[in-house]
Amino acid sequence: MRAVVVHPPAVGVELADVPLPTRSVGEIRVRVLECGVCGTDHDIVGGKYGRAPEGASYLILGHENLGVVLEGDPAVVGFSPGDLVVATVRRGCGRCRFCFANRSDFCESGGYTERGIVGAHGFMAEQYTDVPEYLVRVDPALRDVAVLLEPLSVVEKAIFQGQRVLNRKEPTPGHPPTGSPSALVAGTGAIGMLAAFVLRVRGYEVVAIDRHDDTTPAGRLLKRIGATHVNAAAGLAVLGEQGFDLVIEATGSVSLDFGLANVLGPNGVLVLTGIPDASVPPTTVAAGALWREVVLGNRAIVGSVNANRTYFESGLRDMTVFQEKWPGALAGVISLRRPLAEVADAVLEHVGGSIKTVLEVTPPRTSAPSAG
Ligand SMILES: [Zn+2]
Ligand SMILES: [Zn+2]
Incomplete structure (x- = not known):
């Protein structure tokens, strides 16, 4: 063969x-x-x-x-x-x-x-x-998009892990945070885009950043699902003072990862999914300020990789929801x-x-x- x-x-x-x-x-x-x-x-x-x-x-x-x-x-x-x-x-x-x-x-x-x-x-x-x-x-109804299930399973796990850590501050474990939670997605490749889809159906206000203007397919797709696209080519300062509850990183950029820790709101969780190149030269970070904010703000940084069968199954359920909510949008990935x-x-x-x-x-x- x-x-x-x-x-x-x-x-x-x-x-x-x-x-x-x-x-x-x-x-x-x-x-x-x-x-x-x-x-x-x-x-x-x-x-x-x-x-x-x-x-x-x-x-x-x-x-x-x-x-x-x-x-x-x-x-x-x-x-x-x-x-x-x-x-x-x-x-x-x-x-x-x-x-x-x-x-x-x-x-x-x-x-x-x-x-x-x-x-x-x-x-x-x-x-x-x-x-x-x-x-x-x-389901045969998902034929055109089901090849996205494996990367979606990785996203399902990452968001589930992030939510588990967010939920630690809830009085009843297992219940999502109350109010309208905010999420930042860093990177608009397939993992970032699928993360935006999942976070939207989980009720998050979603901002997604990359280094392009709004005219790219990713920019248009984000608009379609009610997420906000921001060109962060000039740095994360463009995000202003807003602190996010959940940040999903999907770039593997080491320097960006440190910056993302600084856009977490109080009690916020940063989930890293991109795999950095281990050979990148050492970078200088304001480690004292970083860890101080992590402790004083109950912040958490979590790594997440791969997925087991349960995340493939939750991914299938979400695919059906995406298709109902935004017909045809998922195929745009x-x-x-x-x-x-x-x-x-x-x-x-x-x-x-x-x-x-x-x-x-x-x-x-x-x-x-x-x-x-
Ligand atoms: Zn892959
Ligand atoms: Zn083992």
């Missing part, structure tokens, strides 16, 4: 012919329809990240996936050929207490694998096989669909103003003879 292959830590990516995966007892065979491309793929292709499976000479790339069930196992109930499915990414280490509790996103041994990233083949291939516990069935053969361009080029590029692993059926 055709697959997008990398050889970490070597730089580069290629389309290769690899063997079809064999289906073990209890597994389901899935034909891949689409795969989203993200910064992690870019880093793997750039040789900064990623690891081939044990004993393999290559890694099949791709973790943001949507597929259709081809073949099940008679012993497996709940999946039939033709069902749309999205696979989760992380596979637990099998030895730590969190992985035992199906919460591999909190794995503490570090011995996990991630499909398409570390130690397990990904989804930029014609087919894959997996056990049903890692497959989430998708996907800027570009490209055929599998254009993977190198899709991973390496950044088309200006584009939010998310999706690779069509299985070419969509065309109703008329195509011109090309």
Whole structure:
């Protein structure tokens, strides 16, 4: 079968012919329809990240996936050929207490694998096989947007974690803060945009910042969902004196992260989701003032990565709400669909103003003879 292959830590990516995966007892065979491309793929292709499976000479790339069930196992109930499915990414280490509790996103041994990233083949291939516990069935009504479910799951977890910390000040644990909470989203790539969608349906007043004016697709989409877009190219001073209850960071910029700690309101929570480059040179920060404000204002800084199955399921529920509230808006997060053969361009080029590029692993059926 055709697959997008990398050889970490070597730089580069290629389309290769690899063997079809064999289906073990209890597994389901899935034909891949689409795969989203993200910064992690870019880093793997750039040789900064990623690891081939044990004993393999290559890694099949791709973790943001949507597929259709081809073949099940008679012993497996709940999946039939033709069902749309999205696979989760992380596979637990099998030895730590969190992985035992199906919460591999909190794995503490570090011995996990991630499909398409570390130690397990990904989804930029014609087919894959997996056990049903890692497959989430998708309503056909969400066909056009379901490839966004994996990045949405990451956002669902980050916001849930942030809200858990915010809720610590509530008299009754588990209840959201009263009044109209405010949120800042830093970065308008797919993670930032999806965070704005989720925060809006959670009742937040949302401000989203990037380094562009309002005429970009992200700027227009934010307006559509009732969020405020601000061009912060000249710095965070443009935000004025407002302190935010919840800040979701989705850029991985080290210097920005410190600035974001300073726009937290009293009791505010900053959730970091961008993965900074560990090799950036040390920066100077006013550490005394920063930690003083954290303590005196009950502020918190939380890191969040990956997602377990529950966040894929909450993501599906939210997708349905987005579609009802702003019909067609979620599809606007996907800027570009490209055929599998254009993977190198899709991973390496950044088309200006584009939010998310999706690779069509299985070419969509065309109703008329195509011109090309
Ligand atoms: Zn991704
Ligand atoms: Zn573990």
